[in-house]
Amino acid sequence: MQLAGKVALITGGASGIGRATALLFAREGAAIVLADLNADAGHRVAAQITQSGGRAFFEQMDVTQAADCKRLVERAIREFGRIDILFNNAGVIRRATVLELSEDDWDRVMTVNVKSIYLLSREVIPHMQKAGGGTIVNTASGWGLAGGAKAAVYCASKGAVVLLTKAMAIDHGPQNIRVNCICPGDTDTGMLREEAQQLGEDHSRFLAESAKRPLGRVGTPEEIAQAVLYLASGASSFVTGTALVVDGGGLAG
Amino acid sequence: MRLENKVALITGGTSGIGEAVAEVFAREGAKVAITGRNESRGHAVTARILQSGGKAVFLRTDVRKAAECQRAVDETLRSFGRLDILFNNAGVFFPQTALECSEEKWDLQIDINLKGTFLMSKSALGPMIAQGGGVIINNSSGWGLVGGDKAVAYCASKGGVVLLTKAMAVDHGRQGVRVNCVCPGDVDTPMLPEDARLRGLDWKTYLAGCENRPLGRIGTVDEIAKAVLFLASDDSSFMTGAALVVDGGGTAD
Numbered sequence: 001m002q003l004a005g006k007v008a009l010i011t012g013g014a015s016g017i018g019r020a021t022a023l024l025f026a027r028e029g030a031a032i033v034l035a036d037l038n039a040d041a042g043h044r045v046a047a048q049i050t051q052s053g054g055r056a057f058f059e060q061m062d063v064t065q066a067a068d069c070k071r072l073v074e075r076a077i078r079e080f081g082r083i084d085i086l087f088n089n090a091g092v093i094r095r096a097t098v099l100e101l102s103e104d105d106w107d108r109v110m111t112v113n114v115k116s117i118y119l120l121s122r123e124v125i126p127h128m129q130k131a132g133g134g135t136i137v138n139t140a141s142g143w144g145l146a147g148g149a150k151a152a153v154y155c156a157s158k159g160a161v162v163l164l165t166k167a168m169a170i171d172h173g174p175q176n177i178r179v180n181c182i183c184p185g186d187t188d189t190g191m192l193r194e195e196a197q198q199l200g201e202d203h204s205r206f207l208a209e210s211a212k213r214p215l216g217r218v219g220t221p222e223e224i225a226q227a228v229l230y231l232a233s234g235a236s237s238f239v240t241g242t243a244l245v246v247d248g249g250g251l252a253g
Numbered sequence: 254m255r256l257e258n259k260v261a262l263i264t265g266g267t268s269g270i271g272e273a274v275a276e277v278f279a280r281e282g283a284k285v286a287i288t289g290r291n292e293s294r295g296h297a298v299t300a301r302i303l304q305s306g307g308k309a310v311f312l313r314t315d316v317r318k319a320a321e322c323q324r325a326v327d328e329t330l331r332s333f334g335r336l337d338i339l340f341n342n343a344g345v346f347f348p349q350t351a352l353e354c355s356e357e358k359w360d361l362q363i364d365i366n367l368k369g370t371f372l373m374s375k376s377a378l379g380p381m382i383a384q385g386g387g388v389i390i391n392n393s394s395g396w397g398l399v400g401g402d403k404a405v406a407y408c409a410s411k412g413g414v415v416l417l418t419k420a421m422a423v424d425h426g427r428q429g430v431r432v433n434c435v436c437p438g439d440v441d442t443p444m445l446p447e448d449a450r451l452r453g454l455d456w457k458t459y460l461a462g463c464e465n466r467p468l469g470r471i472g473t474v475d476e477i478a479k480a481v482l483f484l485a486s487d488d489s490s491f492m493t494g495a496a497l498v499v500d501g502g503g504t505a506d
Contacts, residue, residue, distance in 0.1 A: 166506065170467050173468045173469065173501070173502045215491065216426065226490075227489065235480075237476055237479075238476035238477070238499050239500075239501075240505065241467060247491070249426045252423050252494025
């Protein structure tokens with residue numbers, strides 16, 4: 001077990017990559033703090049972990065609200081005594097050009113995808129410092145490194161996540177806090193289906209298009225979770241400030 | 254054991270990162286063939302693995318020679334019946350500006366670091382594709398992504414390795430071969446004191462310079478080996494064409 005005795009806080013933990021990571025981390029011995037807006041799905045993931053003999057609780061919260069972030073971290077410390085791993089994974093997408101994008105949607109994507117990392121990290125880092133270290137993993141995207149069509153605000157937000165990751169790595173490396181991000185390519189999650197819907201495209205054609213990359217398929221949430229595990233565990237003890245691309249070769253060409 | 258029944262071929266396996274990778278792979282259940290130019294060091298590494306109950310052979314190989322690369326692959330297949338993982342790790346470094354670097358030293362670094370990766374991959378891809386897939390990991394460097402002082406041929410060779418990695422990932426993903434590279438920062442290998450000596454710097458001053466990065470220390474060969482293990486194992490099944498930076502945050506800024 002690679003995370004025995006560790007406590008991991010995971011935002012966007014009710015579905016997709018967050019859920020797969022929570023289940024994997026729990027199997028690797030970590031106690032899990034699950035945060036999400038979606039209470040039904042969140043409680044189900046927590047129940048699945050506890051029924052398998054793991055430790056977990058779910059907290060319904062909004063990562064864009066400073067008070068929610070503070071309350072979440074206080075509860076995590078109260079129940080589990082520490083936070084070793086913070087996985088800033090909550091995210092939303094709007095498939096639109098800047099001409100099509102409303103200001104409200106711009107603000108929404110930027111606050112959920114980027115500001116939340118700031119709000120939650122500033123609550124968690126003091127506890128990590130006190131404990132002598134920790135690991136933060138942020139979910140960026142292949143579209144945090146390269147541009148994509150009709151994805152202006154998503155690209156802007158994920159590009160910000162990549163560089164926020166590097167800046168935090170520089171600030172907190174001396175305190176033994178490692179900060180890295182993952183850059184997934186298209187992965188079989190609810191978000192991918194939602195993109196097809198936002199673009200008004202046929203579902204199966206959209207998925208076939210997404211599979212066009214050297215490995216010839218989209219990723220699974222479990223495959224992204226394995227990359228998060230690598231970055232969260234001691235196996236990556238000399239890795240900080242890195243953007244780990246997990247995209248079936250989508251950005252290679 | 255994460256590499257059970259796998260066969261790995263590791264170039265430059267007689268010291269430093271290659272030696273550490275050979276030992277980690279063997280512990281994880283792989284049969285390992287290691288190449289190098291120093292016979293006595295090579296046999297010392299295989300003897301240690303054999304004593305721990307692993308399987309290993311040493312194949313004296315100059316990766317600059319196509320015929321020797323082909324023979325290394327043939328001998329690996331003859332010894333162990335298949336080839337699942339190729340770690341192109343053999344490398345040399347001479348700290349020189351373009352003015353100081355002789356044509357001979359330029360050729361040496363490009364031929365071992367870059368052309369050797371091409372030649373070994375060329376020989377290994379056939380059997381990998383025939384058996385339905387495989388994994389190639391190339392050892393690049395942080396200096397394959399950013400420039401460094403007095404390192405013209407090395408930077409050129411390692412930058413070449415990063416893009417050779419991506420190009421091979423694009424070509425061979427559909428054939429089930431994943432190709433990735435690691436980009437280590439300064440690591441406790443024999444290459445480091447040798448670099449200090451060639452630069453005419455005393456070890457203490459030189460080391461302090463190397464440690465000047467967010468994590469405040471140089472890496473260990475084991476930490477790089479764990480990154481290579483992650484890329485070699487199925488845990489990274491959706492990764493190809495990626496450059497995994499393992500440098501204590503050295504290139505975060």
